[in-house]
Amino acid sequence: MKAVPQDILEDLGAQIILGNTYHLYLRPGHELVRKMGGLHKFMSWERALLTDSGGFQVFSLSELRKVKEEGVSFRSHLDGTSHLFTPERSMEIQIALGADIVMAFDECMEHPAERERARASMEMTLRWAKRSKDYFEAHKHECPWAITSSENQTHNHRGHEGTQRESASDTVHPTAAVLHDSMPESIKTPALFGIVQGGMYADLRRESAERTVELDFPGYAIGGLSVGESRAKTMDMIAAVLEILPKDKPRYVMGVGYPEEIVQYAAMGVDMMDCVLPTRAARHGLLFTSEGRINIKNARFAQDQGPADPKCACRVCSRYTRAYLRHLFVSAEPLAGVLNTVHNLAFYLDTMRSVRHAITLGDLSGILSGSVSFT
Amino acid sequence: MKAVPQDILEDLGAQIILGNTYHLYLRPGHELVRKMGGLHKFMSWERALLTDSGGFQVFSLSELRKVKEEGVSFRSHLDGTSHLFTPERSMEIQIALGADIVMAFDECMEHPAERERARASMEMTLRWAKRSKDYFEAHKHECPWAITSSENQTHNHRGHEGTQRESASDTVHPTAAVLHDSMPESIKTPALFGIVQGGMYADLRRESAERTVELDFPGYAIGGLSVGESRAKTMDMIAAVLEILPKDKPRYVMGVGYPEEIVQYAAMGVDMMDCVLPTRAARHGLLFTSEGRINIKNARFAQDQGPADPKCACRVCSRYTRAYLRHLFVSAEPLAGVLNTVHNLAFYLDTMRSVRHAITLGDLSGILSGSVSFT
Numbered sequence: 001m002k003a004v005p006q007d008i009l010e011d012l013g014a015q016i017i018l019g020n021t022y023h024l025y026l027r028p029g030h031e032l033v034r035k036m037g038g039l040h041k042f043m044s045w046e047r048a049l050l051t052d053s054g055g056f057q058v059f060s061l062s063e064l065r066k067v068k069e070e071g072v073s074f075r076s077h078l079d080g081t082s083h084l085f086t087p088e089r090s091m092e093i094q095i096a097l098g099a100d101i102v103m104a105f106d107e108c109m110e111h112p113a114e115r116e117r118a119r120a121s122m123e124m125t126l127r128w129a130k131r132s133k134d135y136f137e138a139h140k141h142e143c144p145w146a147i148t149s150s151e152n153q154t155h156n157h158r159g160h161e162g163t164q165r166e167s168a169s170d171t172v173h174p175t176a177a178v179l180h181d182s183m184p185e186s187i188k189t190p191a192l193f194g195i196v197q198g199g200m201y202a203d204l205r206r207e208s209a210e211r212t213v214e215l216d217f218p219g220y221a222i223g224g225l226s227v228g229e230s231r232a233k234t235m236d237m238i239a240a241v242l243e244i245l246p247k248d249k250p251r252y253v254m255g256v257g258y259p260e261e262i263v264q265y266a267a268m269g270v271d272m273m274d275c276v277l278p279t280r281a282a283r284h285g286l287l288f289t290s291e292g293r294i295n296i297k298n299a300r301f302a303q304d305q306g307p308a309d310p311k312c313a314c315r316v317c318s319r320y321t322r323a324y325l326r327h328l329f330v331s332a333e334p335l336a337g338v339l340n341t342v343h344n345l346a347f348y349l350d351t352m353r354s355v356r357h358a359i360t361l362g363d364l365s366g367i368l369s370g371s372v373s374f375t
Numbered sequence: 376m377k378a379v380p381q382d383i384l385e386d387l388g389a390q391i392i393l394g395n396t397y398h399l400y401l402r403p404g405h406e407l408v409r410k411m412g413g414l415h416k417f418m419s420w421e422r423a424l425l426t427d428s429g430g431f432q433v434f435s436l437s438e439l440r441k442v443k444e445e446g447v448s449f450r451s452h453l454d455g456t457s458h459l460f461t462p463e464r465s466m467e468i469q470i471a472l473g474a475d476i477v478m479a480f481d482e483c484m485e486h487p488a489e490r491e492r493a494r495a496s497m498e499m500t501l502r503w504a505k506r507s508k509d510y511f512e513a514h515k516h517e518c519p520w521a522i523t524s525s526e527n528q529t530h531n532h533r534g535h536e537g538t539q540r541e542s543a544s545d546t547v548h549p550t551a552a553v554l555h556d557s558m559p560e561s562i563k564t565p566a567l568f569g570i571v572q573g574g575m576y577a578d579l580r581r582e583s584a585e586r587t588v589e590l591d592f593p594g595y596a597i598g599g600l601s602v603g604e605s606r607a608k609t610m611d612m613i614a615a616v617l618e619i620l621p622k623d624k625p626r627y628v629m630g631v632g633y634p635e636e637i638v639q640y641a642a643m644g645v646d647m648m649d650c651v652l653p654t655r656a657a658r659h660g661l662l663f664t665s666e667g668r669i670n671i672k673n674a675r676f677a678q679d680q681g682p683a684d685p686k687c688a689c690r691v692c693s694r695y696t697r698a699y700l701r702h703l704f705v706s707a708e709p710l711a712g713v714l715n716t717v718h719n720l721a722f723y724l725d726t727m728r729s730v731r732h733a734i735t736l737g738d739l740s741g742i743l744s745g746s747v748s749f750t
Contacts, residue, residue: 001710005713005714006694007690028702028705036680044696044699303407324411327403327417330402331398334377335377
């Protein structure tokens with residue numbers, strides 16, 4: 001999470017973080033993360049972690065990308081070196097990272113795409129899903145806490161002699177240790193989610209969903225949306241797929257969205273979403289508030305002694321004025337990125353808390369109409 | 376404080392922050408800060424604040440600087456606009472910012488300088504000190520909380536209707552309000568410190584100290600050191616001046632220094648120091664530790680599961696490994712600047728806490744020899 005320390009994320013109530021497989025594979029490298037005891041331990045995050053398949057960043061960041069049946073070859077955006085991601089390789093990397101949820105390797109198709117292109121891509125994603133699952137089932141026990149605990153012991157002794165921290169760092173990642181020692185077999189290992197594709201064709205989406213469900217995953221994602229299509233189209237695709245995905249498994253729409261979007265999708269039955277929007281927008285000065293989006297660099301905030309969002313109780317809104325946040329942003333102070341990100345995360349997490357609360361009450365109408373506040 | 380939220384600075388035990396008059400004058404402007412209730416309120420910092428005179432940044436950052444008896448004319452490093460800082464103008468700006476300690480306007484002389492140049496500069500700094508004091512005494516009651524509270528009331532109502540924060544933001548800065556309403560006259564206003572100059576000539580330094588003390592300030596700074604001279608020379612100059620400055624007033628060496636330096640100067644009788652080193656170094660990956668300085672980007676830390684400093688109990692050392700801090704830095708993650716800065720500040724603040732503890736015990740020998748730990 002760019003610019004925000006983990007303890008603040010905990011205070012905000014974040015329950016899960018997404019780690020980018022492509023980035024972590026290139027730097028620091030999945031084998032280093034495995035040696036360090038896995039991503040939980042490496043980044044000091046005991047709550048849930050999800051890793052993506054790496055395919056999306058290969059699609060959006062890397063150069064000379066080439067898709068074949070075997071997988072995707074590409075050049076690193078960092079140093080131009082050549083790499084190959086296959087379903088098997090993506091599983092190997094994600095198992096090494098040791099997240100709680102691992103994503104099947106799918107093709108991130110261009111948009112727009114003709115029907116036949118979309119069908120072919122969907123078919124390949126299904127073959128890759130099968131290969132992902134086969135490799136995952138055969139290797140899921142190779143997660144970091146299972147195979148590197150003795151190696152970690154060696155590393156942990158470096159620089160720790162005679163300090164109070166020795167006992168803490170001599171053990172492997174606590175969650176991992178608990179999982180390994182005392183949990184039933186079924187949750188000692190990560191969970192692999194399948195991904196539904198099919199472009200912007202509802203019948204292909206439905207077919208993809210049916211055939212992905214046949215492969216039997218503990219959770220299902222809907223990928224390839226929010227790639228430039230209208231929001232109505234996004235909703236149509238989600239609605240078509242949700243009819244088919246089992247309701248008793250997590251249903252995850254990847255890469256969305258604006259606050260009003262995620263409320264709508266949750267109301268439709270979506271359980272999980274991920275998006276770079278709240279954090280990336282924050283670093284560009286865009287703040288989400290109960291009164292709508294504001295750009296904090298706007299001159300009208302120069303003497304505004306109100307908080308970023310008058311209805312928000314986050315540590316930023318409780319303490320700082322818009323005038324100060326604007327000053328930090330205009331002066332390119334690194335603190336601007338920190339504070340703006342903390343507020344936007346608070347706003348998104350508050351939004352989802354309101355959604356969960358409304359679900360418990362059995363009435364999402366207030367939230368959907370905007371008449372129920374998010375705080 | 377670049378990259379660190381105020382609540383973390385409070386947790387670290389920071390008691391005072393230095394605000395740069397030059398930067399705040401250019402952006403957001405001292406009149407805006409005054410309107411916002413002063414720097415305390417603007418940045419949400421209720422503990423002590425000190426502002427420098429603005430002269431040092433004019434010397435180090437601005438273009439086309441021209442020093443005359445009247446003051447220093449310069450062009451902004453931001454937009455090239457022309458400005459003039461005089462002793463009177465520096466006081467006016469600092470009073471508008473509303474810090475607790477305000478610094479006299481002195482000449483920041485080049486180094487090295489011939490004796491006659493150093494004498495002339497010292498003489499002008501003395502004349503400027505007198506002008507600073509005269510203006511300050513005549514205008515010190517114009518601090519933000521004294522003259523803008525009614526104006527602030529107006530601003531505070533913006534965007535706050537019906538929220539829990541209304542009562543808090545309808546008052547002026549709490550410290551300021553307390554000072555204004557219930558404190559004796561002598562501490563309702565900021566304190567103006569004089570500054571000793573004299574280049575690298577002990578006799579000029581002594582003369583500067585004597586004549587500055589004659590002007591009668593509530594505290595005294597030693598300026599123009601750590602500008603490229605040897606550390607032995609710095610110590611000689613400080614020692615010469617400390618013989619003359621009254622022991623019952625704060626004695627402040629400006630712009631120092633490394634951890635071992637500040638311990639030495641404190642042992643000599645220095646009460647206050649300021650330095651950009653711990654924060655700037657942090658942003659470049661240089662960490663201060665009980666085992667010496669380390670550059671976190673070094674490859675030898677790539678798999679180091681120890682904390683930045685095994686003897687440090689700060690929130691960074693309690694939670695993150697050197698391997699993770701190195702990864703963040705090498706990946707240019709903004710979190711690297713945050714965490715490295717927090718650790719270096721913890722190290723410096725721990726150092727000064729140990730110094731104060733040793734002073735209370737009446738024995739600084741352990742700290743000076745390095746045999747007493749800083750934590």
